[in-house]
Amino acid sequence: MTGFLDYTSGNVDALLQATLEHTVLVLQGLGLAVLIGLPLAALTYRARSRTAVLAVAGVFLTIPSYALFGLLITPLGLGTAPSVVALTLYAFLPVLRNAIVGLREIDPAVVESARGMGLSRLQVLLRVELPLALPVIITGLRVAAQMLLGIAAIAAAVNGPGLGNLILQGLSSAGTPFAVYLTLQGVLGIIVLAILFDLLFAALNRLTTSRGMIHV
Amino acid sequence: MSDQTTDRPMIRLVELTKTYPGRTAPAVDALSLDVPEGEIVVFVGPSGCGKTTTMKLINRLIEPTSGRILLDGEDVTHVDPDRLRRGIGYAIQQTGLFPHRTVAENIATVPKLLGWDRTRVAERVDALLHMVGLAPEEYRDLHPRQLSGGQQQRVGVARALAADPPVLLMDEPFGAIDPLTRETLQNELLRIQREIRKTIVFVTHDIDEAVKMGDRIAIFAEGGRVVQYDTPERILSEPADDFVSDFIGAGASVRRLSLTRIGDATVAEDWPTLPFSADASERAAAVAAGDHDFLLLLDDGLPVEWLPSSGGGGLPVLAPVGPDHTLYDALDTMLSNNSDVVVVTDAQGRYRGTLDLPTIQDLIHVDDAAGVPTRVSRSTSRRSGEPR
Amino acid sequence: MSATAPPPSADAPPRRGATARRTAPSPRVWGLPLLLAAVLGGLYLYVGSQDLDRIERRSLNAEYLLSRTVQHLTLSVVVVVLILAVAIPLGILLTRPRARRFAGPVLAVANIGQATPTLGLIVLFAVVFVAWDVRTIVIVAVWLYGILPVLRNTMVGLDQVDRSMIEAARGMGMTPLRVMLSVELPLAVPVMLSGIRTALVITVGTVALATFVGAGGLGDVISNGIASSRDTVLLTGSVLVAVLALAVDWLAGLVEDLLRPRGA
Incomplete structure (x- = not known):
């Protein structure tokens, strides 16, 4: 235990650097998934094509992470690019599915009355439907973030950034006393991030749930 | 207890x-x-x-x-x-x-x-x-x-x-x-x-x-x-x-x-009745003889018409109650017909007697003094189930 | 108080729509295996058309690929059997009245464990238990990781069985074991199966990481491709792992549909 703490005080800069990279990597993946997923959900949530879209997103989620990272190296090379794209693809299903579910479970009467008051289709979407669906969407982000934090460790295997590098360094120094410390740093760093992200999303959820609205 | x-x-x-x-x-x-x-x-x-x-x-x-x-x-x-x-x-x-x-x-x-x-x-x-x-x-x-x-x-x-x-x-x-x-x-x-x-x-x-x-x-x-x-x-x-x-x-x-079926209840049999076939003079005589406001006309034993003693046309007997009906049904019939008497028939629909409001009141309260009113009988074991 | 039997229609008419549930497999069901077969065929033709150098040939030959596939499947099967052997009995146990109070703590620990990255868990076991056989390390790490979905779904599946139905079964004189076997478990099957399906896919995918500690499997092909910068090898390894996971998921989905109790 003291050995671990002593070691950590020695490489705290590298640990913080890797943690920051890990966070940024996950946020990039999430952000891209939202940028593509939300408009796609808005376009398809009433259409039959939504089942096809969800099925494709489900296929991405089923592909094992090492295989997906590997598949992306050929077009994107090694490093950050395949890592971000892989994480985006994994976040896609939870983001898209929750957005579609959130939009679909809005009371049609609310939408109808908004249309009746003269709001355009886009205005209804932006001012009424998306705000009402926000808690469900954020739950989707929460699920996606938890998943991405773990998968992002694999990024190190394709020379990507993040806490996975500490884990792989630990592996390559197996047999030395530092091996366990490095690996533990990587693993614990990810667990701590997972807890922090969870708290953050719990707070976001509370903030975005309109007062007077029953928690979905 | x-x-x-x-x-x-x-x-x-x-x-x-x-x-x-x-x-x-x-x-x-x-x-x-x-x-x-x-x-x-x-x-x-x-x-x-x-x-x-x-x-x-x-x-x-x-x-x-x-x-x-x-x-x-x-x-x-x-x-x-x-x-x-x-x-x-x-x-x-x-x-x-x-x-x-x-x-x-x-x-x-x-x-x-x-x-x-x-x-x-x-x-x-x-x-x-x-x-x-x-x-x-x-x-x-x-x-x-x-x-x-x-x-x-x-x-x-x-x-x-x-x-x-x-x-x-x-x-x-x-x-x-x-x-x-x-x-x-x-x-x-x-x-x-x-x-x-x-x-x-x-x-x-x-x-x-x-x-x-x-x-x-x-x-x-x-x-x-x-x-x-x-x-x-x-x-x-x-x-x-x-x-x-x-x-x-x-x-x-x-x-x-x-709880009480009319089939088990005692009904009044003293209402003045007259065969439907009776002619005008017979009807007038009957009206004069009784002190009821209406006479009941029976056609071959089936109640068909109330004849007002004050003269004028007869009123059809709307809803006679049979033996399977309960006192509740009888009261309901009286209230909905705005009448204080109801005609009681047997299983074949033949006239058996009449039931009026005071009688129903008596039937409800009789057990307070004398005993239990007749219960709708559903199973023959009921008697043995009576508390002693 | 007339006591004649009314026609059955006295109650609302039966809902007939529910009868015809099991229909012929739709094209959607067969779409995925056809797609996977096409991908594999395309991969075969592509690799066959390439001029393979010595390094590529070392990975891209039938014997090597077959041995890695067998390793991969063997590890996966052992892990899944261990998962089922522990998670289902544990899930049943934790839903019994006497053990119910342990359910919360057990699930809490399992949830925290789930936040652990799989690669981290495998490597951690490898550097801590240096003396262990590498396959044992992979099996234990992946097993621990796959317990949660099956455990949680077993518990959820059993908990959602209507209490009044269990009481009715007990009231008719069924023994607790009989109630468990012929009422609770059959009704929990759909939820349990979806947990098992998740665990299967996770296991097949995570076993691909066995390569990091030298325990073999199809992950070796991907690692060879990355290490030697040979895209053909990398592509072959990635496609094989992906196709395997998708095929397992599809098969599990098929079994899920088949085993779902009728009427429930």
């Missing part, structure tokens, strides 16, 4: 007490009660009064803290509960039907547990479906989700009766069903009971259902006490205490009207 006994109780509860762990007050408190063979005994009371707990003590879904349970004379307090339950039918409000099994498989549950052979089980299933009014060939292979609530409850009753147990426990079996269907199912259960003569313990919180279904009613109060155990008539006419009269509520007298 709660310790009444009869000659041959099918179920006898002796000083039965259930105290849940961590509670000081018992849920059922030293309850002694006999359920006579072949009768329907209704446990009724407000929620939380221990009526369901008491029922579950009988098949030991809840184990008693102390006391004894005797079934047909045998002490079953400590026998293997699974074996015990296979001999007691059990039907509950939520039906508890197995959704992954067909109607037939559901009904066959206990017979299979008892090791009946296949043909016997199949025959029994069809007979039971027929008995509860579901065509076997149409319903036996359906799954419970494909049935309406009322049909599910019919299957639940059939399943409870499957192994022909002498005792049936029913926990608010019709509680979750719409009023119209509930009435149908109640009537059917009474019809079935006339054939099968089971000893039935029936739990409900609805006093009307209790009065309708019960040969005897046990009224439960908080803390699992039975405050009155009696026939419906006596509970309605002589509530043991304020709790019982409060529970029965304001409508007790009206409820008692529906």
